[in-house]
Amino acid sequence: xxxxxxxxxxxxxxxxxxxxxxxxxxxxxxxxxxxxxxxxxxxxxxxxxxxxxxxxxxxxxxxxxxxxxxxxxxxxxxxxxxxxxxxxxxxxxxxxxxxxxxxxxxxxxxxxxxxxxxxxxxxxxxxxxxxxxxxxxxxxxxxxxxxxxxxxxxxxxxxxxxxxxxxxxxxxxxxxxxxxxxxxxxxxxxxxxxxxxxxxxxxxxxxxxxxxxxxxxxxxxxxxxxxxxxxxxxxxxxxxxxxxxxxxxxxxxxxxxxxxxxxxxxxxxxxxxxxxxxxxxxxxxxxxxxxxxxxxxxxxxxxxxxxxxxxxxxxxxxxxxxxxxxxxxxxxxx
Amino acid sequence: xxxxxxxxxxxxxxxxxxxxxxxxxxxxxxxxxxxxxxxxxxxxxxxxxxxxxxxxxxxxxxxxxxxxxxxxxxxxxxxxxxxxxxxxxxxxxxxxxxxxxxxxxxxxxxxxxxxxxxxxxxxxxxxxxxxxxxxxxxxxxxxxxxxxxxxxxxxxxxxxxxxxxxxxxxxxxxxxxxxxxxxxxxxxxxxxxxxxxxxxxxxxxxxxxxxxxxxxxxxxxxxxxxxxxxxxxxxxxxxxxxxxxxxxxxxxxxxxxxxxxxxxxxxxxxxxxxxxxxxxxxxxxxxxxxxxxxxxx
Amino acid sequence: xxxxxxxxxxxxxxxxxxxxxxxxxxxxxxxxxxxxxxxxxxxxxxxxxxxxxxxxxxxxxxxxxxxxxxxxxxxxxxxxxxxxxxxxxxxxxxxxxxxxxxxxxxxxxxxxxxxxxxxxxxxxxxxxxxxxxxxxxxxxxxxxxxxxxxxxxxxxxxxxxxxxxxxxxxxxxxxxxxxxxxxxxxxxxxxxxxxxxxxxxxxxxxxxxxxxxxxxxxxxxxxxxxxxxxxxxxxxxxxxxxxxxxxxxxxxxxxxxxxxxxxxxxxxxxxxxxxxxxxxxxxxxxxxxxxxxxxxxxxxxxxxxxxxxxxxxxxxxx
Numbered sequence: 001x002x003x004x005x006x007x008x009x010x011x012x013x014x015x016x017x018x019x020x021x022x023x024x025x026x027x028x029x030x031x032x033x034x035x036x037x038x039x040x041x042x043x044x045x046x047x048x049x050x051x052x053x054x055x056x057x058x059x060x061x062x063x064x065x066x067x068x069x070x071x072x073x074x075x076x077x078x079x080x081x082x083x084x085x086x087x088x089x090x091x092x093x094x095x096x097x098x099x100x101x102x103x104x105x106x107x108x109x110x111x112x113x114x115x116x117x118x119x120x121x122x123x124x125x126x127x128x129x130x131x132x133x134x135x136x137x138x139x140x141x142x143x144x145x146x147x148x149x150x151x152x153x154x155x156x157x158x159x160x161x162x163x164x165x166x167x168x169x170x171x172x173x174x175x176x177x178x179x180x181x182x183x184x185x186x187x188x189x190x191x192x193x194x195x196x197x198x199x200x201x202x203x204x205x206x207x208x209x210x211x212x213x214x215x216x217x218x219x220x221x222x223x224x225x226x227x228x229x230x231x232x233x234x235x236x237x238x239x240x241x242x243x244x245x246x247x248x249x250x251x252x253x254x255x256x257x258x259x260x261x262x263x264x265x266x267x268x269x270x271x272x273x274x275x276x277x278x279x280x281x282x283x284x285x286x287x288x289x290x291x292x293x294x295x296x297x298x299x300x301x302x303x304x305x306x307x308x309x310x311x312x313x314x315x316x317x318x319x320x321x322x323x324x325x326x327x328x329x330x331x332x333x334x
Numbered sequence: 335x336x337x338x339x340x341x342x343x344x345x346x347x348x349x350x351x352x353x354x355x356x357x358x359x360x361x362x363x364x365x366x367x368x369x370x371x372x373x374x375x376x377x378x379x380x381x382x383x384x385x386x387x388x389x390x391x392x393x394x395x396x397x398x399x400x401x402x403x404x405x406x407x408x409x410x411x412x413x414x415x416x417x418x419x420x421x422x423x424x425x426x427x428x429x430x431x432x433x434x435x436x437x438x439x440x441x442x443x444x445x446x447x448x449x450x451x452x453x454x455x456x457x458x459x460x461x462x463x464x465x466x467x468x469x470x471x472x473x474x475x476x477x478x479x480x481x482x483x484x485x486x487x488x489x490x491x492x493x494x495x496x497x498x499x500x501x502x503x504x505x506x507x508x509x510x511x512x513x514x515x516x517x518x519x520x521x522x523x524x525x526x527x528x529x530x531x532x533x534x535x536x537x538x539x540x541x542x543x544x545x546x547x548x549x550x551x552x553x554x555x556x557x558x559x560x561x562x563x564x565x566x567x568x569x570x571x572x573x574x575x576x577x578x579x580x581x582x583x584x585x586x587x588x589x590x591x592x593x594x595x596x597x598x599x600x601x602x603x604x605x606x607x608x609x610x611x612x613x614x615x616x617x618x619x620x621x622x623x624x625x626x627x628x629x630x631x
Numbered sequence: 632x633x634x635x636x637x638x639x640x641x642x643x644x645x646x647x648x649x650x651x652x653x654x655x656x657x658x659x660x661x662x663x664x665x666x667x668x669x670x671x672x673x674x675x676x677x678x679x680x681x682x683x684x685x686x687x688x689x690x691x692x693x694x695x696x697x698x699x700x701x702x703x704x705x706x707x708x709x710x711x712x713x714x715x716x717x718x719x720x721x722x723x724x725x726x727x728x729x730x731x732x733x734x735x736x737x738x739x740x741x742x743x744x745x746x747x748x749x750x751x752x753x754x755x756x757x758x759x760x761x762x763x764x765x766x767x768x769x770x771x772x773x774x775x776x777x778x779x780x781x782x783x784x785x786x787x788x789x790x791x792x793x794x795x796x797x798x799x800x801x802x803x804x805x806x807x808x809x810x811x812x813x814x815x816x817x818x819x820x821x822x823x824x825x826x827x828x829x830x831x832x833x834x835x836x837x838x839x840x841x842x843x844x845x846x847x848x849x850x851x852x853x854x855x856x857x858x859x860x861x862x863x864x865x866x867x868x869x870x871x872x873x874x875x876x877x878x879x880x881x882x883x884x885x886x887x888x889x890x891x892x893x894x895x896x897x898x899x900x901x902x903x904x905x906x907x908x909x910x911x912x913x914x915x916x917x918x919x920x921x922x923x924x925x926x927x928x929x930x931x932x933x934x935x936x937x938x939x940x941x942x943x944x945x946x947x948x949x
Binding site: 207 | 818888
């Protein structure tokens with residue numbers, strides 16, 4: 001996010017992550033062609049700009065097909081951007097990852113499929129010991145003690161170390177995944193839908209855990225989610241994605257109180273809310289990135305689309321305090 | 335926000351039924367498995383304690399008791415040389431089990447190396463290895479074993495090697511399939527994300543997840559190895575007489591089926607029972623310990 | 632509403648593998664009404680729906696109690712032959728994962744036409760015309776072309792629309808919708824819920840939703856039934872229940888719902904736990920902040936409240 005609070009704007013602080021017009025194009029076979037070897041470019045990310053301050057909590061929100069998973073892979077250095085620059089502490093992420101374990105140690109990941117992210121033939125203790133040993137966090141003799149400490153920090157009893165993920169409940173597995181991510185003493189925690197698909201009470205327990213950890217440990221939290229409620233509970237800042245691009249960013253409360261982009265507004269309205277009638281939903285579905293329209297990519301579904309929207313592709317522009325929006329006719333212009 | 339910190343509680347242990355400790359005994363749940371296990375143990379016992387269990391010397395010929403039908407002196411009768419069939423079957427269990435186990439281990443080891451190499455290398459290495467394996471798999475393992483015997487010659491050790499080599503193909507194929515499946519698992523990506531070196535990922539995450547299904551395969555394929563080795567003996571190109579090998583015994587009795595059927599039937603029955611027991615055992619182990627079949631996890 | 636009820640379920644109890652999965656579930660549904668079964672995973676919500684659809688045979692579970700469908704009489708214990716006459720015609724169901732509920736080998740049009748021909752005895756051309764009309768009704772653009780699409784060629788939202796079309800093909804009286812949108816994006820979720828509500832309303836059909844999202848239930852259903860570990864703890868008119876929940880579990884469930892702008896959550900500790908180790912009495916007693924000594928021992932009956940149209944099973948209500 002660009003210089004979010006007025007207080008921090010004076011201090012030119014180094015962002016942890018900085019994405020400068022990142023593009024990621026995958027070469028795919030066009031649908032329906034079985035025999036042809038011809039491929040076409042599928043732009044999963046198209047001109048993404050994002051700054052993440054140290055210690056910030058940022059929610060990346062988007063529906064399926066918005067490119068948030070690809071953005072995540074770029075941030076983790078698993079995919080190189082096709083164009084543009086993805087920086088971590090002012091150095092290219094790919095370079096940092098190749099340079100040694102320091103990046104991997106500092107940026108930890110909690111997967112949506114927490115169960116699948118842990119080797120089923122390792123017990124919980126061994127799974128947590130792996131990063132401890134690999135990064136040399138503590139001397140070998142102190143590993144069992146540190147495992148117990150980490151389990152305690154995520155609210156699990158120390159004897160969980162002897163169990164296997166197949167015997168744990170969904171909520172417990174997520175806690176184990178968080179403990180494992182924290183083992184390397186990271187400063188950045190990236191979580192991909194870390195609380196989705198759980199019962200509300202379990203989800204609430206985990207959200208509180210994550211919020212507490214983020215505050216106590218001063219973590220930079222990057223939280224990928226589709227749920228605006230989760231974003232508003234956990235993250236101070238929000239970035240809303242649509243079809244491979246960030247369409248709106250800013251402080252979560254401000255953005256959700258008065259969304260400027262019509263897509264953010266539609267997402268906001270679609271979120272279930274007690275005793276509010278179900279609103280007229282957004283028409284249609286997210287189009288394929290293979291045939292993007294010429295102008296604004298949201299124009300086809302946008303209730304406010306004007307003639308110029310179909311010609312001009314809007315850039316992400318400043319929109320009030322700490323906010324940016326990519327729309328020619330934003331709602332509630334300041 | 336003070337309330338936030340004190341509410342985070344551990345979820346208590348879920349259903350104890352999912353833990354390994356509380357499941358009802360394997361033997362009660364699987365009666366056939368238990369019977370098969372006991373039968374297999376009986377064969378192993380017979381093989382180990384053959385000198386003490388067998389009533390006669392397996393190669394002692396007796397002119398007075400040639401082709402004696404089953405009776406009190408010779409429970410399963412004698413063969414055309416007057417050798418006691420029961421004793422020969424008991425000693426034969428040694429050959430069957432040792433040949434079966436050793437050849438399967440050779441096949442599994444070879445298959446593991448080739449399958450891992452193919453599954454991990456990718457590219458043309460994988461392509462070349464898999465085409466070789468495909469061409470091997472095009473022939474039944476018995477034909478392969480016959481071909482290897484033709485090169486190696488006869489004898490117990492040669493049979494072990496020939497049968498072992500003939501089984502590399504199927505093992506390599508399943509190992510490769512498992513490697514391909516493990517390679518794309520999220521925990522492999524998670525390890526990669528931690529910048530754990532490739533060889534460590536292979537040793538710590540790929541290998542254990544591939545070796546276990548392989549061990550299950552070994553138990554299932556022992557019976558196949560025994561069958562192939564017995565077939566070689568039956569064809570007269572495996573172990574040499576007077577070794578008390580079941581395949582050989584069946585072959586020897588073939589000419590006398592009309593008037594001394596026990597000569598072939600008894601070792602045949604011994605072979606069949608062992609193969610059935612081993613199959614049930616292998617299936618049971620697979621169903622019990624293979625997470626893919628167990629579902630849920 | 633007893634005489635006019637479309638469906639009346641009384642003391643539905645279901646055992647599976649030695650565990651009592653449903654424990655004396657009682658609910659009723661008026662014609663044209665929408666009802667939500669809410670609760671956490673393992674509460675037995677989906678089991679109720681599958682049991683009432685006759686999808687659980689004697690091998691799957693032991694079912695006791697009564698379920699009466701208006702004009703049909705007792706459902707439980709019916710032979711499969713009669714169930715299959717009922718399913719699709721009077722009862723139908725929409726599943727959570729439309730992608731796996733549809734047969735991947737046939738075009739969606741053919742699947743819909745098959746249903747129409749078998750249940751309504753339409754000719755091939757009539758069924759095809761009807762299918763086209765249904766596709767248009769459920770908001771499938773370019774319906775003609777989509778009829779000959781295979782399920783995998785459609786998006787999740789489109790697949791769910793096809794499911795809705797198939798489920799409503801024969802104008803059922805009662806539609807079960809088992810988490811129809813939990814696999815979908817939020818904007819698509821709103822579309823599908825609205826579609827189901829609009830379509831059932833115009834046909835005068837009743838609908839039982841199985842939902843884990845209390846907020847969504849409050850938006851879409853007239854009445855709710857709150858379940859905990861196979862027991863009905865509270866039921867009644869949605870607005871009344873959510874306005875002033877009387878069962879401690881309902882209150883907790885409501886307090887865990889995350890809305891935009893929620894600042895603090897106070898979730899209950901622990902989790903539901905194993906069915907094998909349930910207390911004799913109220914199954915929530917172990918986690919209940921208001922539990923009395925008798926709660927774990929004695930099962931509180933589901934009694935209709937004197938005020939308003941609701942029922943409650945609690946010894947120490949709020």
